[in-house]
Structures are given as C-alpha cells and as structure tokens.
Amino acid sequence: MSRSKLYFFALLALMVGSCGCEKMKSQDAPKPADTTHVDPVRPPDMSLIKQEVLVTDNWVWSGKPQITVRIENSNTAKVRLGVRTKILTDSNVTLTTVADSVDVPGKSAVEHVVTTAENLEPGIYRAACFVNEKTVRSFNFAIDPSQIISAPDKQADFDQFWQAAKDQLAAIEMSPNLIELPSKSTESRKVYMVELNSIPDGLNGEPVKIRGYYCEPQDGQKHPVIMHFYGYDTQGTTAKVECPHGNGSDHAEFYLSHRGQYINNRPESSRVPDGLGDLENIYGDWASYHMGDKDSYYYRGAYMDVVQAVRFMATRETSDMTKLCAEGSSQGGALAYVCAALSDYPCAAVAANVAFMCNFAEAMNLRAGLAYWEIKDNQGTMSDEEVLRAMSYFDIKNMASRISCPVVASTGLQDDVCPPRTNITAFNNLATPADKKEMVYCPEMGHSYPANWWTKMNTLFQSVIGN
Numbered sequence: 112m113s114r115s116k117l118y119f120f121a122l123l124a125l126m127v128g129s130c131g132c133e134k135m136k137s138q139d140a141p142k143p144a145d146t147t148h149v150d151p152v153r154p155p156d157m158s159l160i161k162q163e164v165l166v167t168d169n170w171v172w173s174g175k176p177q178i179t180v181r182i183e184n185s186n187t188a189k190v191r192l193g194v195r196t197k198i199l200t201d202s203n204v205t206l207t208t209v210a211d212s213v214d215v216p217g218k219s220a221v222e223h224v225v226t227t228a229e230n231l232e233p234g235i236y237r238a239a240c241f242v243n244e245k246t247v248r249s250f251n252f253a254i255d256p257s258q259i260i261s262a263p264d265k266q267a268d269f270d271q272f273w274q275a276a277k278d279q280l281a282a283i284e285m286s287p288n289l290i291e292l293p294s295k296s297t298e299s300r301k302v303y304m305v306e307l308n309s310i311p312d313g314l315n316g317e318p319v320k321i322r323g324y325y326c327e328p329q330d331g332q333k334h335p336v337i338m339h340f341y342g343y344d345t346q347g348t349t350a351k352v353e354c355p356h357g358n359g360s361d362h363a364e365f366y367l368s369h370r371g372q373y374i375n376n377r378p379e380s381s382r383v384p385d386g387l388g389d390l391e392n393i394y395g396d397w398a399s400y401h402m403g404d405k406d407s408y409y410y411r412g413a414y415m416d417v418v419q420a421v422r423f424m425a426t427r428e429t430s431d432m433t434k435l436c437a438e439g440s441s442q443g444g445a446l447a448y449v450c451a452a453l454s455d456y457p458c459a460a461v462a463a464n465v466a467f468m469c470n471f472a473e474a475m476n477l478r479a480g481l482a483y484w485e486i487k488d489n490q491g492t493m494s495d496e497e498v499l500r501a502m503s504y505f506d507i508k509n510m511a512s513r514i515s516c517p518v519v520a521s522t523g524l525q526d527d528v529c530p531p532r533t534n535i536t537a538f539n540n541l542a543t544p545a546d547k548k549e550m551v552y553c554p555e556m557g558h559s560y561p562a563n564w565w566t567k568m569n570t571l572f573q574s575v576i577g578n
Contacts, residue, residue, distance in 0.1 A: 119232045125440055139222040158213075159185035160192070162242045165222070170252040170524055170554040174230040178238055180247060182213060183220040190215050192243050196225045201532055202234040202477055203249060219362050233258035235524070235532045239366060251531065253552065261470050261536035264499070264514070265509040272405065272504055273414075273453060279417045280310045283318050287423055289325070290385050297357030306383040309370065310415040313407035321416045322390075323376040324354050324366040325423075333431040334363045335459075335576040336424050340439030340446035342415070343397075343467065344372035354383045363430045365423070369416035369446070371409075372395055399489035403501045410505045414449050432456045434576035438568055440560065441529060442462035444520070445507050448537070452510040453516075459575040462568040463520045464556055465529050469507040469537035472499050477530045511540035518548040519571045523556030 165179040170432070182519045184190050195210045207227060215221045233255035240247040253259075264273075288306040295302035308318035350372045355366060368374035371394035374382060378389040395398045400409035424430045435458050437445045437450035444466030451458035474483045475495065477514040485578070490498045503509055520538050531552075538550050553561045561567070 123193065135193075141334060150539065155184075155186045155188060155190045157243070160190065160242075161185075162245075162247050164238075164240050164250065166554050168249065169552045171254075171256060171552050172252065175226045176231070176236070176238065176252055176254065177182040177254070178225040180223045180225060180240055180242065181220060182215050182223065182242060184215040184217060187217040187281035189217055189499045193241075194223055194552065195227065195241045195244070197239040197241075198227060198231075199237040199239070201237060201530065203237070206231075206236075231408060233260075235530070235535075248552075251491070252554075253531065253535075253561050256531075256535050256550070256552065257539060259532060259535050259539060261508055262542075263512060263540060264472070264503050266500065266508070269504060270346070271507060275413060276310065276415055277418060277453065277455075279314070280419060283308055283310060285419065285423060287426070287428075290387075292324075292354065292383050292385065295354055295356050295383060298329065299361065300328050300359070301358035302355060302357050303324050304374070305365075306387075306536075307419055309422075311413055312401070312409075313413050318414075319370050319412060320375075320494060321370055321419065322368050322387075323420060324374075326355050326357060326359065326362070326364040327361060327427060328361055329427050330361075332429065334361060334429050335434035335436065335572075336430045336432060337362050337364045337572070338417075338424070338435070338437040338447070338450055339364060339366040340437070340443035340450070341368065341373050342365075342439070342443050343440035344376055344392075348377055349378075349381060351381050352377055354544045357487070363427065365420050367416065367420045367446075369413045370394065388466055396485040396489070398483075399485045402486060402489060403491075403493050403497065405501050405504050408501070408505070413446070414453060414505070417446050417449050418454050421450060421456060425456060433499065434459050436460045436462075436572045436576060438462040438464075438572075441558065442467045444534070445469065448507050448510055448514060451516055452513040458514075458516045460517045460571050461514065461519075462564075462571060463518065463534075463538075464560060464564055465521060465523055465526055466507060466534040466537060467529050468505060469529070470533040471502040471506055471537065474533045475499075477532065483528075506537075506539040507534075508540050511537050512542050514545075515542040517571060517575060518543050519551065519567050520549070521561050521567075523553045523559060525555060526558045528558035533578060 142166040161183040163181050167179050191214050195214050197208045198206045209225050213223045231254045237251050239249040286308050290304040291481050292302045306322050309321045318374035338483045371392040375390050397409050401407040425432050435456050437447040439447040445468035447461050447463045451461045524531050551561050
C-alpha cells in the first residue's frame with residue numbers, strides 16, 4: 112500500500128473516533144436548565160398575620176418613645192413586613208415618620224420597638240402605627256410629663272379678687288337647714304339634706320341657696336372631715352343624685368351640689384324624698400354663664416360654694432377640721448383643688464381625678480370636649496386673649512401654687528374631655544413637695560377612673576387622717 116493511502120486511512124480513523132467521542136460526551140453531559148418554566152411562589156396569607164401595639168411603661172417615657180409593635184406570623188414561611196409609625200404633637204402637628212422593614216419567621220412572633228432618632232421635648236404626643244399600611248393603633252403617649260410646664264398666668268389682682276369674694280361670703284348668713292333622711296340614716300351616722308345660703312351671682316343681689324348631703328357620726332366624738340365634689344352635671348334631670356348611706360364610714364362627710372347642678376337641678380322624683388319640691392337650674396350651660404365678667408361668672412359662685420360648705424362643716428361638733436380631705440373627679444377634681452386653695456381650713460390631703468378647669472389656653476388649643484367647648488362656642492365677640500384673661504382667675508394651674516398638702520391625681524392619656532396636658536401642668540404647678548404628690552398615668556384610659564383609684568385615695572387619706 113502506498114504511503115498516501117496510509118495517510119488517508121489514518122485520517123479517516125481519527126475523524127470517526129472523534130465523532131464517537133463527541134457523541135458519547137453529548138450523551139453523558141447534563142441537560143441545560145429549562146428557563147421557560149418557573150414554579151410559582153405562594154404569597155403569605157395576610158389573614159394569618161396579627162399585630163398589636165403593646166402597653167409598655169404606661170406609655171410614659173423619657174427622651175425617646177419605645178413603642179413596641181408585636182407581630183405574629185402563623186404562616187409556615189418567613190414574611191417581610193413594613194412597619195410605619197407617624198409621630199404627631201397632641202395638637203395634630205406631624206413631627207416625623209419612622210419606617211422599618213421587619214422579618215418575621217414562620218410560626219413565630221416578633222416584638223419590634225419603634226423609637227425616634229432624636230429626643231422629644233417633654234409633652235404629650237400621638238402615634239399612628241401601621242403594618243403593611245394597615246392601621247394597628249393610634250394613641251397618645253407622654254415624654255417626661257413631670258417636666259411639662261405651663262407657667263401661671265394669674266392676673267396682678269388674683270389674690271385680692273379671691274379674698275374679696277371670701278369677704279363677701281363671710282357677710283352672708285349661712286342659715287343652714289338640715290332635713291334628716293330616715294331611709295339613709297343609721298344609729299351610727301345620720302344622713303341629712305342640707306340647705307345653705309351662699310354668695311350671690313355677682314357683687315350684689317340675693318344669696319344663692321345651695322344643697323348637699325351631710326353624714327354626721329352620732330358618737331359625739333371628733334371625726335375626720337371628707338368633702339366630696341361632683342363632676343359636670345351632664346346626666347340629665349331624670350338621673351338620680353347619688354345619696355350616701357349612714358353605713359358608709361365613720362367619717363363626717365359632705366357631698367356638695369353647688370349652684371345649678373345635681374340636687375339643685377332635679378325634680379323631687381329624682382332625689383331621695385326631702386320635701387323640697389322640684390329644683391331647677393337657672394345657669395344654662397354652666398361653664399359659659401356670664402363668661403368674661405369675672406365678678407358674676409358662674410365659677411366665682413361655685414368656688415365660693417365650696418368654701419361655704421367647708422365653713423358649714425366647721426360649725427358641727429363632730430368635725431375635726433385638722434383632718435380635712437377633699438376628693439372629686441373631673442369638675443369635682445377641680446373643686447377638690449379649690450377646697451385646698453381657697454377654704455379657711457388647710458387640707459390634709461387631696462385626691463383629684465382627671466381634673467377639669469386646668470390650663471384653659473392649652474384646652475382651647477387642643478379643642479377639648481364638653482365644658483371647654485361651651486366656653487369656646489360662647490365667647491361671642493371676645494377675642495381669645497380676652498377670654499383667657501377672664502378665665503385665668505378660675506384656672507386651677509393658677510390655684511396650684513396655693514396648695515402644699517399631699518395630693519394624688521390621675522390623668523387618662525386618651526382623655527379628649529380633659530386632655531392630659533391640661534391637668535398634668537396644673538399638677539406640676541402644685542407647691543406640694545415632689546415626694547408628697549403622685550400622678551397616676553393611665554395609658555388606655557379616657558375620661559374615667561383608674562381601676563385602683565379608690566384604693567389610692569383611701570390609702571392617702573388614711574396616711575394623713577388615720578382610719
């Protein structure tokens with residue numbers, strides 16, 4: 112065979128072998144991925160995700176809020192959720208928005224803490240919390256409330272004004288009329304309806320008759336005196352006025368119905384039978400009655416009714432006026448403070464729950480409810496400055512410097528009737544030493560009572576007057 116034929120067959124063999132190898136390689140190599148088909152990813156079931164804002168630290172913090180949003184994921188797979196929290200002032204001015212992404216593993220829960228980059232000034236704020244843009248909760252919280260300051264704005268003649276009112280009251284014959292209520296009396300304490308003359312509705316005129324329920328111990332001994340004051344009379348004239356029972360305690364107690372409210376605003380059918388017939392309110396919306404004229408304004412008379420009721424108690428043989436305590440809620444809380452600020456006898460202790468009549472400037476700015484609305488809605492041609500000047504004589508924040516006894520007070524952070532800023536600032540203006548006063552912050556409470564209020568009050572009273 113010639114050399115050229117050998118080269119030909121050799122080359123042919125190489126070509127056949129190469130093709131065979133390539134065929135084997137193509138059979139052994141893995142197939143490339145099919146990129147034309149994608150398995151679907153199942154989205155999380157949002158109905159299996161629960162969220163809430165936890166109440167921590169009573170929603171009262173120092174410097175920065177620490178808002179805890181709890182998210183529970185009942186899906187098997189992890190989810191990533193957006194958490195957004197808007198921070199506003201209590202007058203609804205937006206300050207900042209904090210946004211985060213939160214991973215929550217399957218079948219588990221995460222507590223995510225929301226805070227701000229910078230410290231907030233002492234005050235009351237509002238938080239609106241959203242998870243994946245679903246509203247979780249909107250609520251008020253407090254930052255350093257003991258440092259929320261609203262300086263007194265009392266007029267130069269503030270003290271002279273109230274001394275003149277007390278002098279006018281002193282010139283009035285009290286003429287007490289006691290009507291025993293047998294259905295409420297016991298051997299240990301008799302219960303009376305009491306009528307008293309109080310200051311006129313102005314610098315002149317006839318005395319105004321006020322009424323109250325009086326509980327008098329029957330053992331002939333001296334007893335601590337407790338003054339009780341009612342809230343704003345919004346219940347309607349068909350609502351019965353609560354009358355105490357002789358079995359209630361062994362203290363000497365007076366439940367004051369100041370002018371135009373409660374007993375003085377009820378038909379006979381809405382009272383324990385006392386033979387006085389129907390009684391009617393002549394003051395309309397009390398908080399706006401003669402507003403702007405400090406000498407005939409409703410609360411000049413009402414505050415003097417408080418002083419007169421205490422003076423009545425001082426005339427009773429069973430009253431130990433060295434152990435005088437005052438309590439009330441809302442309007443009653445304001446009157447309890449007034450009792451300590453204006454009465455002739457120093458108070459041993461005061462309990463004031465969600466007090467009204469505090470810091471009118473802030474209340475009107477915050478568009479507070481009920482009686483504050485009445486003031487705003489009836490100012491007529493008076494400017495806000497004129498209204499506030501007149502109301503400054505009756506503002507508890509201006510009375511506070513005259514009060515130095517032990518005090519327990521409370522505020523509901525969600526209260527839109529007497530907003531927390533208003534009664535906190537009055538409390539902070541008290542002359543009472545810091546270790547002798549306590550503010551109870553109720554995070555979820557509106558205009559109501561703390562669950563432990565009566566225990567708090569009784570503990571304070573017992574600490575200063577004994578059992």
